Amino acid sequence: MIFVMFGAPASGKGTHSGKLSEALSIPCISTGDLLRAEEKKGSPLGKIAGSYMKEGILAPDWIVLSLVCARIAEQDCAAGFILDGFPRTVEQKEALDKMLTVMGDKKVTGVIQLDVSREELISRYQQRVNEDIAAGKTPRQDDNQQAFERRLEQYAQWTAPVLDAYRAHGVEIHPVNGNGQKHETAASVKKAAEKLGADFTTAMGRLRGQGSLVSKDPGIHLL
Numbered sequence: 151m152i153f154v155m156f157g158a159p160a161s162g163k164g165t166h167s168g169k170l171s172e173a174l175s176i177p178c179i180s181t182g183d184l185l186r187a188e189e190k191k192g193s194p195l196g197k198i199a200g201s202y203m204k205e206g207i208l209a210p211d212w213i214v215l216s217l218v219c220a221r222i223a224e225q226d227c228a229a230g231f232i233l234d235g236f237p238r239t240v241e242q243k244e245a246l247d248k249m250l251t252v253m254g255d256k257k258v259t260g261v262i263q264l265d266v267s268r269e270e271l272i273s274r275y276q277q278r279v280n281e282d283i284a285a286g287k288t289p290r291q292d293d294n295q296q297a298f299e300r301r302l303e304q305y306a307q308w309t310a311p312v313l314d315a316y317r318a319h320g321v322e323i324h325p326v327n328g329n330g331q332k333h334e335t336a337a338s339v340k341k342a343a344e345k346l347g348a349d350f351t352t353a354m355g356r357l358r359g360q361g362s363l364v365s366k367d368p369g370i371h372l373l
């Protein structure tokens with residue numbers, strides 16, 4: 151199973167792909183996290199990517215693609231994975247298709263599209279900044295008004311067309327209303343994943359075996 155969690159900045163992609171990953175016992179790969187980890191390491195790739203990210207601009211495809219290609223070739227991805235924040239350009243989608251083909255004729259199973267209104271996106275990002283400050287943490291460097299507006303623009307210009315490209319290639323897309331409470335969205339994400347063939351019974355069995363059925367986020371009850 152290879153799922154793409156699709157949505158605008160602050161739509162809840164990270165939260166819901168994380169929960170799905172836990173429930174299905176397959177890794178969640180966030181390109182934002184991969185890039186931030188690379189930046190933290192101080193590698194040349196990370197430094198270049200960071201200069202784009204802080205402005206709210208997409209990192210160059212060649213950097214993102216090299217990180218994703220290495221990550222999805224790892225052993226823990228063999229049974230499937232969830233992509234959070236990738237692909238974000240039509241070129242990334244096409245490169246992903248090629249990577250999957252050479253990795254054993256694999257394909258994206260489907261796309262779960264989180265639909266959240268612009269007002270809600272803005273209110274969530276502001277809430278995240280306030281929560282970070284209240285907790286004594288420094289907000290993400292791209293969580294400021296100028297960078298956030300630019301992230302929304304980049305999403306409309308580069309990322310929204312990726313959905314059309316999947317549609318044109320006959321890949322199933324399941325829209326989910328992401329405006330409500332976390333648990334409501336989580337339930338809809340679960341239903342969308344089931345429609346795409348996800349087997350939560352088996353995943354639950356596996357999780358029980360590992361003793362990790364309890365979600366780390368008490369606000370979310372996916373299963």
Ligand code: ADP
Pocket residue numbers: 158159160161181182183185202203204206207208209210211214234235236237238239242292301
């Ligand atoms: P959000 O979706 O809220 O913007 P992310 O952590 O997914 O948060 O992304 C943060 C930033 O990382 C993006 O604004 C962009 O600069 C960079 N980034 C993440 N994923 C990609 C990608 N697939 N392609 C290019 N840049 C990316």
